[in-house]
Amino acid sequence: MLRVVFSAVVLTVGALFGAAPAVQAAPYAAIVIDARDGDVLHSRNADTRLHPASLTKMMTLYLAFEAVENGTLDLDQQIRISRNAASEPPSKLGLRAGQRISLRYLIRAAAIRSANDAATAIGEAVAGSETAFSQLMTETARSLNMNSTTFRNAHGLTASGHMSTARDMAQLSRHLFYDYPQYYNIFGRTSASAGIANVRNTNRRLLNNYRGADGIKTGYTRAAGYNLAASAERGQERVIAVIFGGRSSDWRYHRMVELLNMGFERAPARVATIRPQRAETGAIMASVRPMPRGTSEVTQLMAAASVVGNAIVPQAQAATTASAFAPSPTAMRLRSDSASLAALAERSVTGVAPMAAPRPEPRTGDWAVQLGAYRNPDYAESVLTNALASEVAALNSARRQVSETVVNGVNLHEAQFIGMSQEEATAVCSSLRAQNRICRLVEPSS
Template structure:
């Protein structure tokens, strides 16, 4: 009874001020009402308004509408807002994160207006979104006119509605809630002090949320505190001073902790229900969200243009294959194999040694052909004058270069031996098949012989090297074999993969929003472009957050990428198939 008399007396003292009084106390875990007075009376909320401004900012960041590091251009309107303010200057640019700190900690009006304009383009449009969000949260008796809470006709709320908003701030965006308990914060322009630092320091367990004051509103406060597993949220409108308001809130907090049960089942507030708002079928926000440009897939980049092949290189290739044709006798099959393989190596290696005429292949790196196919072809041609046609055909087919029948024709062409009962083969007519088979390709195409001029030839990464088409065209007129066979070029050895294919990936961490995960993926891809080239950036949403991953790697690539990232101090773990 004495406690009740004390509460009534204290409330009467507060009501003696100019501003009307109201309060509301709930168990934040369940939403149970523990105490209320004038809880549904529409009053001036003052800077409690900024809880909604910040709630929408957190929402916009999570949805990818804007980022914490987005540069915000300060307008004349924002810069001219009345105190309390950060001291922003029109035309200045500042990151959104500093505006959020200033609004949450110092209750800066210029920062609040700048946040609204950055998200919606104007404060009027932002106020409309504030009202729609309030409706979606169940704040049925609240109307916002601005982003900061300075007194304006029709800008009203209630103790119940502001308590509801405070509960949503705590449960919907816990990753940002720590802002409201910071005694000081770096707002870039300067370090700012919390407007509620006295209550945060004096009341055990207090960790937020927001103060507000105007002459019309009086001294307002929405406070949250946790003790022994209980969390109480208390709202007071119309305090006569900071001290009397804080004392009243402390008294109501104690009442709440005494009445709240010790163990309850947590019942989080429901997410904002935008879709049920009248006249807004399918809506998901208080505006048309700018989400059409968000990255939802990351296609692999197209390959870089291949460099042009110098005319001197084409001439050298022509000479090399023509010489191979001229040497096509029974006892020179191995020289043919060497010359053809040499011409092949001109296509798949960037040897530093110059070709005849000083032409260098440095920097020209078409896609390599399988080493196994080349070696099997060389073996087949090398024994073409001693093994049977069937044996050679089988070796060629085993190498994957041709069918057995094609292999027989190639073997005959290489050895110069006619088939039984047949005329001597036309070496010039068959050398094209020989070259294509050596490169792991199929039958030749007439179209490839006419679609490229020698003076502007380009290396095309196909099975058949198109620069050899010109050699084939000249193969029908053998030349004297006066040029010695070129020295063997260093081979490009392709090590067989042991990873089971490009089904591996890496994870570079878990984040609170898709935007944060995408940003980390992009920064990592740019920093590790050599290691992660060709991989797919992917964000996986889980119950605990958003996983940032790179997929489409071999096991070796994934291990190498993680090793590089960990050496730079970044988190990384490999993701195995399945």
């Protein structure tokens, strides 16, 4: 009798002070698909909008890979860490504000360690700010047919409106594998150096124990529960499974094993591969990389913007494709082709397009800085206006210019300050980048 009473008291006290047995934090959802053609093999609550937690980082990394392939960022480019990124809560790499670290290490930390500070730093490097990157993430989600997903940050910590579904995350998993196979290997590493620390994979239990497993990403928050997107290959078959709302890491692991086994049992031995497709959304990601001296006008224009969806910028060629994350430097270069550059036309800030005319150029000897290229001319103008608030003195005497260019049939509007010396332009870009703003140098035309 005393033992029963004592047990009841322990349970009551435990419930009050958080020592009670773990309960499921969110509704359970799962999906299993054949990665080769996207066919659904199992589904439960797959379209319920839930908290994705660190599965979010799959989109962050997708956009990082895209930036590297488009040449807007290099794997060995040194990224300056902002206070915003450094202040992210754990899990984190331990980055400090003002520190510089290569993009390669940030990618490893985000993919393997699930580091929140690294994910935010990647987002700021790609889009200039966390807010802009979140918008880019959501727009990219639409282009990948992830129609139930909205992003509010790069790391996946709980935020109002930051939601996704098991089906959407399975779709993103397919795109990571098919769109960037040269980088997909990062998800299968059980450990790696992230520059300032060695990181161990949060998904290593599955990677070490399930035959054929090679990724992809774990996630956990109190609101989300224990999430996991996983992929495994056996012979000619590849299966992707996603879990939302797991009760514990151990429960998540065993349930994922069951789902992957189910997938291999139900997947046909042979099926035609149907690659996932992207749709044009009109989102623009501007270059943050300054162009070196002697870079052709065509290459500069192509590097100025890449369209999310059907990319207008040809994919860059990696110096080595066997392991994109090998320690040796990887040189990324854009393929420029003058035949792909359409006639240039001047366009006023108001958006009224006059008859085709030569594109205005800086005067001989003048340097310019470009703050991106955008579909909307009014937005391009607002970028210039906002830059004046940066208190970079040289911008006050420079001339503002929004000019239209057409690349592969896509109208883009370049936001530039022109009429500076080389020293002024270099100092301007240095100051703007220090504020996490997009900027690249444009050399005189002659």
